[in-house]
Amino acid sequence: xxxxxxxxRGEVERLKKKVEDDKSRLKAAEQRLKNAENAxxxxxxxxxxxxxxxxxxxxxxxxQGETGRVSNVPEQEPDEIxxxxxxxxxxxxxxx
Numbered sequence: 001x002x003x004x005x006x007x008x009r010g011e012v013e014r015l016k017k018k019v020e021d022d023k024s025r026l027k028a029a030e031q032r033l034k035n036a037e038n039a040x041x042x043x044x045x046x047x048x049x050x051x052x053x054x055x056x057x058x059x060x061x062x063x064q065g066e067t068g069r070v071s072n073v074p075e076q077e078p079d080e081i082x083x084x085x086x087x088x089x090x091x092x093x094x095x096x
Contacts, residue, residue, distance in 0.1 A: 050058065 045055065
């Protein structure tokens with residue numbers, strides 16, 4: 001008469017154990033993801049070849065919503081770039 005209840009209690013216990021196992025697997029997967037994200041961030045930052053001071057300046061600019069370059073080289077307008085190209089062509093022609 002209580003066989004059905006015993007069976008359901010057994011099922012509940014099995015599911016509880018499975019949930020605990022799944023929680024452990026989830027935590028492990030989340031930790032692997034976090035480690036992979038951190039490694040990617042470090043690789044990306046390393047690829048920028050910035051000094052710690054330049055990196056701090058860059059991150060501060062990003063946080064403040066500013067855009068621009070970290071270096072002291074001013075950005076050129078597109079028409080200035082064309083003028084530079086014309087100048088270079090003239091110099092090349094002088095040497096021919």
